[in-house]
Amino acid sequence: MTITQLSHVAMEMGVILLSNGAETYRVEESMHRICIALGAKEVEIFVVPATIILSVTLEGEVPLTRTRRIHSRIIDLTKVSEINHLSRQICYEPTNYKDLIAEIRRIDTIPSYPYYLHVLAFAFISQMFTLFFGGSLVDSGIGFLIGIGIKLQMDIMGRFEANVFFTNIVGGLIASTVAVTATGLGLTTNMNTIIIGSIMTLVPGLAITNSIRDIIAGDYLSGLTKGIEALLIGAAIAAGVAVPLSLLRPFWGG
Amino acid sequence: MNYIAPCLYAFGASLAFAIVFNIPRNKLLLSALGGLLGQLVYVVFQLIIGNDVILYLLATIAISLYAEVMARLTKSPTTIYLAVALIPLVPGGGIYYTMLYFINGEMDLGITTGVHTLLISGALAVGIIMISSTVNLVRKVMLGSSLKIGKKLKHGKNA
Secondary structure (H helix, E strand, O other), rough: OOOOHEEEEEEHHHHHHHHHOOOHHHHHHHHHHHHHHHOOOOEEEEEEEEEEEEEEOOOOOOOEEEEEEOOOOOHHHHHHHHHHHHHHHHHHHOOHHHHHHHHHHHHHHOOOHHHHHHHHHHHHHHHHHHHOOOOHHHHHHHHHHHHHHHHHHHHHHHHHOHHHHHHHHOOOOHHHHHHHHHHHOOOOOOOOOOOHHHHHHHHHHHHHHHHHHHHOOOHHHHHHHHHHHHHHHHHHHHHHHHHHHHHHHHOOOO | OOOOHHHHHHHHHHHHHHHHHOOOOOHHOOOOOOOOHHHHHHHHHOOOOOHHHHHHHHHHHHHHHHHHHHHHHHOOOOHHHHHHHHHHHHHHHHHHHHHHHHHHHHHHHHHHHHHHHHHHHHHHHHHHHHHHHHHHHHHHHHHOOOHHHHHHHHHOOOO
C-alpha cells in the first residue's frame, strides 16, 4: 500500500468517526492503530472537534501530511460503532486498499432510522419526560405535540444552516409558548412540568458525555470546547423558554 | 407504583433517545436499560439517603459501570451506553426553575436552585470520571502484565 493510499484510508475513517460523534481520543487512537497496522513507520495525529491533521512516514519515503476540516457534525453512533469495529479488524487481518475503501463507503452510506421514527422519537421523549416529572396524561399529550413541533422546527432551521444556539432558542420558545397557551386556555395546570419535559428533547446529552470523556483522556482542548457548547446550548434553551413566560403569561393572566 | 413508574418513563425516554442517536438496532434495548438502571438506583437509595446530590452521584456511578461492562461485552464504544443512560439524570428541572425564579424576581431562590443544579451536574461529571478512570487503570494494569502488549500501548495514547 502506498503512502497516499494509506493516509487516504486513515483519513476517511477518521472523518467518519469525528463527524458522527466519536470522542477525540477514539479518533486519534483508531487512526493511529490503522496506520501502524497498514505498515506506517511513524504516525502523528492531532484532532480537535473541527479538524484532523495526519502526518505519516513510511520506510524510505518522504513524510506526507494531510489536513481535513469537518464542516458539519451529526450524531450517528451506528457509524462510529462500525468504524471502530473495522479499525480493530484491520489490526488482526491486513486487507488491501480496494476492499478497505469499499467497506468504508458501505459504512458511510448505512441509512439511519427513517425520518418518521425520528419525529416519533422526539415526541415520545417529550411525552415520557412530562410523565417522568409528574405530569398527567393530558399533559403528556401536549408534550407529545411539542416534541413533534420541536423536531420539525429543528429540521427546517437546519436546512437553512441556522446556528445551533438560535435553533435551541426557538425550540425553547415553541415549548414554552405552547405550554403557556395550553395553561391559559385551561387545558392543564402543570405548565412547568410540560416545559421541563419538552425541553429535555433539546438537552445535548452526547456533548456532555463526550466533553467529560475527552477531559478524562487528556484532550482538554476538545473537552472544553464541547463543554462550552453544552453550556451555551443550556443557556440558549433557558433564554428561549424565558421569552413567552415573561411576555405571554401576563396576557393569559398566569 | 410510585417507585416503578419513573423507571419505566426513564426507560421509554432513553429508548427514544437511542433512536435519535442512531444507535445500532441490536443494541437499542441494552442502551435504554441503562436509563432504567440509573433511575432504579436513584429511587432505591432514596429510601436511605436524603441528599439528592449524593443520589445523583450513585446513579451516575451505576450507569457508568453498566456502560463500561456492556461496552466490553458487546465490543462497542462506551459512549453508546453512557450518553443515552445519562440523559434522564440531566437536571432539566433545575435549569428551568433557576430561570423561572430569576424571571419572577426571586433572586435568593434562583441562586440557591442554580447552585444546587451546578452541584448535580458536578456529581454527574465526578461519577463518570471516577468509574472511567478506575476502569482504565485496571485495564492497563492487567494489560501491562503481558510485556508484548505493554510495548504496543506505549505508541498509542491509550486512554
